Amino acid sequence: MRPAMVVGTAAFMVVAAAGGAIGMWPIYEDPWFLVMAAAAIALSIGVGSIALARSWVWWRTAISFATVFVVAGVPLAVPAVLTDPSQIPAALIGVLSAPVTGPNNLLTLELPLGTYQATLAPAFLVLLLAPGAALAIGARRSRWWGLAAPIALTPATFAIVFGATTATAGILAAVPILGLREALIGIASCSTVLLWMLWRAVMVRRLALREAGGIRQRPARRAAMGRAAIGTSMLLIAVIAAVSITPVLTALHPRTVPRSASEPIIRLAQEVSPLSTYRAMFAADTADEVLFEITTAGVDRVRLATLAFYDGQLARVTDPAAGINDPATAYTRLPSARLVGGDGVRADVVIGEYSGLWVPTVGTVAAIAFDGPDRAALADGFFYDAAAGSGIDISPVYGAGTSYTLRAAAPASMELSEATPPRSAPTLDETIVPESLTQWIRLQEAGSAGAGLADLVDRLRQRGYLSHALETPPPGTGWVADLGDYTFAPSRAGHSTDRIDALFTALVNRQTQLPDATDAELVAAVGDDEQFAVAAAMIADQLGFPSRIVVGARLQAEDGSAAGVPPCEDGTCRGRNITAWLEVQDVSGTWIPVDVTPQHEIPMDAVVDERRDPENATDVESERAEVVKPPEADPADADPRTSDDPESEVDLSSLVLGVQIAGSILLVLAILLGPLAVIVAVKAWRRRRRRRAALPAERIFGGWDEWVDATIDSGGPLPATRTRTEIVEAVGGADDARALAMIADHASFADESPQDEEATAFWQLVDRERERLGEAGSWRDRVRATLSLRSLRRGRRDRRP
Template identity: 45%
Template sequence: MSVDAAGRRARARRDAGRRERDLTFTIGNVAFIDGLLVVGAAASWTISQSLWFVLLAGVGIAAATAIALVGAIRGWAWWLVAAVTAGVYVVAGVPLAAPTMITDPATILGAVVGVLTAPVTGWKNLLTLELPIGIYQATLAPILLLILALGVLAHSLALRAPRAWVLAAPTALLLTVFGVAFGSSAVSGAFTVGPWRLTGAWEATVGLAALLVAFGWYLWRSIHSRRSALRAARNANGARLTGRANRTLGTRIALSAGMLVVALLAGVLVAPWAIAGGTRDVIRTAVDPELRVREALTPLADYRTAFTDDRYDQVMFTVSADESVDRIRLATLPFYDGRVMRATDPLTGTAGDTAFTRVPATLTGASGQEVTADFRIGAYAGIWVPTAGDLVSIDFDGSSRAALADGFYYNSDAAMGVELADPGLQDGVAYEQVGRVSGTVRDPGTLTPALSKPAVDPAYVPESLISWIETQDAPTGGAGLAELIQRLRARGLLSHALSIDPATPPTWMGDLGQYTFEPSRAGHSTDRIGALFTALLDKQNEVGGTDDAQLVAASGDDEQFAVAAALIADQLGFPARVVLGTRLSTTDDSLSTCEDGECTSGDLAAWIEVADADGTWTAIDTSPQYAVSLSPDIQQRRDPQNTTEVEPEQADTVLPPEADPADSTNQEEEEPNAPVDLAWLWATLRISGIVVFALLILLLPVFTVLMAKLMRRRARRESPDPLDRVVGGWEEYVDTAVDHGKQPPQAATRTETAEALSTGIGSDGSRLAVLADRSVFAPVPPTDDDGARFWELVDAERARLRDELGWWGRWKARLSLRSFARGVRQLAARTRAGGR
């Protein structure tokens, strides 16, 4: 009795020790894998930089750990773990990854769609949005998906894979790789100790933490595996670990740790000098949003169409802004190719040092006074978005605000925004914009050139422009720039047309008051600008002196004079760009402004911005005057105008046919059939398609397994050799039994295998084994009829195995991968046998 009690106590102690070791094993693996996931989430912090991201990462890591633990304890199949993970992602994704979209009932459906489509389209949003993205729409959904998927897979490998556990750490480290690849190209923080300086302290910390945690996990796992093996050997034959073995293990651990420390110190010391002056290339660096800016016609080429009578008084947009906002920008045109001013470089296709990116929440980096402007679009149409100052944030209003926000792109270098949504800016669109403007107006005469030589290709600069600058005897620097532009404006004459009808003068001409019209050619090519300065030079050479009133010789409007002023600034060493927009206020009475915030087409203007040596931009007006007409001498010497007499077209009057008195019934006017509104149908089809597509993605693994088994069974059944059909039928029977949870013995005959697998009444497993052995070893090969009868028995046995299980068990068997694993083991065994 005492012996039995002692045995029970010994077994109880062993069971308790085993449970303790299993608990230690589980806690250790979970702790290290969760540590790697936390490091990966920290690497992705630069993408969002929001406290909500911390909540999302914490919930995601906790959910992934819970799913993997429950799956390991309950022995869930892989497809069940994947299904639960997908379900948690969909349920938790909407409140966690799209919190701002569930506050408005109109955007809840968009939040659900955004979360469902994030596995396919969410990556583009992360690359095209300006960092940090905050919690903009559903852009956090891909990060949540990665945390859940990688966390569940890494934990499952660590807890359930006896051989593939080594892949758990690389799997978890993929989250860190994601944070680096999809993060910002700029490094953050620096650590300085004397002459040693480490740039990118945050990135270095994250990388070092990931390396140390992964190394620590491998070391702990190796020690745990070794101790488990020694404990098993001790329990089996009483072997014990010697002190020398312990010392050897400690020496190996110390050497490994020492090598790691030396490698880290060497990397930290060498890295600052190795990467000094280099750039950090990430995926974002190589991705350019698919914009239509390069294909869009430069808005300056359409400048004169705004002054036609049918558009002149149309209200393009209304704006209500702070008093410090004096200009509204539509487009910035920094590049000149000899034909037109462009928003993008014709050689590289870029729009300056920064690219067009989407605006998630707010932009940082702009300095100056913060201002707010409320816009409402009227008759304006185009991709160029009216903005005030350097953009900080923009908030569209109305039912289409989500689409407008998705289609809005901004270039911080050019301070210009474009709207690429369909239909985009149209009558009634409203938005609130926060920007920053300089609190002081800088005198152009105080500017300092930033360039030592012109930036525009000399082939695009007219010789007459250079000659005109040389003949002005103007000072250098900002003072010379201010004086040259003042002379250019004073010696030009405003004109928006090549010809007019004197009987009905255009509206713009009537608003100028006492004005004498002079024709002017449109365009701002090198030839057109050259002709402008040629006229100025000819007049100056003829009249002499410096009286601007006597030197008025060139007619044109902002299109020509803004480009001419930009080329002058470039010749003086100032980076210059043409800006198209409107003015809200000005001290120059000759310039048009928007009255009461209503900006009409007639208020459209162009000016230039020049950059000082400190990088700040200053706006300079370039519109020509209209009070003083061309000099009489120039008018008298102008080439005679050869007018063309336009004769009216000759047309014969055709009388209508006489009415038939017999046809006296009143014909009712047929009303046109109203088109059927199918907008709801397309919206329904679109949403249905997205949902179906998401379901297909989630069910793709299920379809793959079912299709693979069907193709395997068909190949076995339809083999041209009857013997192969019989052998394939036997393999199909064994695979079906394995998928239904049965375990065949190793290295057994078919009869022994059938006895182990055949359970229940009416099993034909033994008969299948006998027929298969007879077909293989008989001197006469089986016939086609034998193969067909054998497969009838196989089908009956497969049906019997299915009937033993319920609905849920049958689906588990259909999706089980145990039979494929069995095939891999058999192939590996045959390969080893062939090698021996």
């Protein structure tokens, strides 16, 4: 193989691999990735070039690539060995197992991966094999050279398959088009491969001609310029289509990649809502069990689970409307220390009798390190949702005896009364929110914003009464003993809409009965954190605050009040220490914790409203009421009907989306059918210009050119230097075609000029000949002739014999 072919092919493959590496950058986002990618591409091209120069068979080339992958992969894919040689055995195992375990590691780790463990190994493998293998196959004269094209696209495919579940917003701040970066990388990679295939075809043809007899082709500049113009037009059309259509497709169809369906999602779908099992923590057999022990400073809350969604039946971790594949609730592994703001917090945790997959965490976790012989399995099984701030561990060894150390950032602090709602309207469906809740809010006249929400939650807690059971527990045991002088009241479990409706109905009835009573006299709702957390979340939604329920424990008691659920004593959290609180989001994005546990000091005593009998007795008369007919209605006296409903804003989102979809469809049709319509329009304009020429002779010459163009588009030969009669004989023309040639020759060489009648008759013959050409072939031949470019490409000198 000639050096020019090797060098050119190598250049194209390097460009294609570099495009794929750019697409991989969001997966790693670490400077070492650039070093690894450059080294991998250079080594790949080197091995491929040596294989070509020495004409290696395929198995020798494969062995060479495998050797380079193992030897160079350890320092390049696991850079930690450069500073810690003791990790070389683990790094070697990670590199060797990368082809098998690498995809699973990439799909279950949170992006970006950095240089975590051996996660660079799969990318190193792809960048090492793809360009070199494509070079070794594509630069040979073999019938298998076409396999180099899909191999060269492997890096770009790797970036798409193992990329994030959401497309980037754009490559430049000035071009915030969703998915533009991915679209341009795909276009660039495919264009590079297509250009290489065209370049290779030209090179192979030239080499074949030279080897056949030293023939040197005269460069067809015009044809080359035409091909370049067509290629440039296609590229511009592809870019315009990508920029226009990608955002709409991204909005209509969320990006789905293998990362969207990993093991944690399946486990979460099978897990029962932690709030529905909340009361089990206060049962006699679990209330005193040590669930976990934590040693930390700087935080006062331990989080188990975050429930941000409510469907009227259960508070859930995942959105029931979006499904378990929603990227917004994705749990991913922590590949390395995360960069988080705030003050650093350390927490040492030891799991006791707790059973479940939720991992106690504090603040915003930056890193986690497990202890013990099973630390590797525990680390692989740990997944974290940064948005919710909660973690899970799906490892089978997670449970009693598990210990770990957390590095986290302390959450930002803010007073609820200073919060501003990000929304102006509630988001919960009206069928979920009971009417009694909105009625109770109206009765309070508490105002809006954070101050109003704080007032409403405080009244809800003061007028509620704490109870964790439906039946009377043994006196002096469990949670009852923690409450001291406590009067038991039965409380039904559950937090469905029906249960919340019963809670607020009791509050509304009591306040309606005693409109001027104090909070102590209005105690009417019984329940615990399970019901009151959902009730407070609904109130927050009515005031425009995004909210979520957190199940966890407190490490310190509430300031200024006796805790209904006691805090963990010296970091030892038992079943009776588990509580639930609400978190509401300020317009700045800060989540503010709000305690919701109802009071337990003032019992639910029945309030008897004694009313004196009226002093003036009323005589009770017998039933002798008469029916009085209403007066006839006069339409003229009727007042115009007015509506008390406030003007609602017109929702144009559906209309806008419909316009975008219709515009995208029209744009696609214009891109696909536009060039064809242009060809038909140009030919129609040319025919009209010829038919309406000023002089009869010009109309006849134009008619002859129209017949010649029709025969050329139907597959006939180019005129070249033939006379009109020779052209007719070359295409096997009929009598009408011969008559056209004779009339055109007469108009060219006769002394007298042709008349208008002759030009009209000539065009009638032309139309009849065009119909005959169309009827001679199938409908496919007619379409092909209509869209043919042969007649448009022939030069002016070809139009005259």
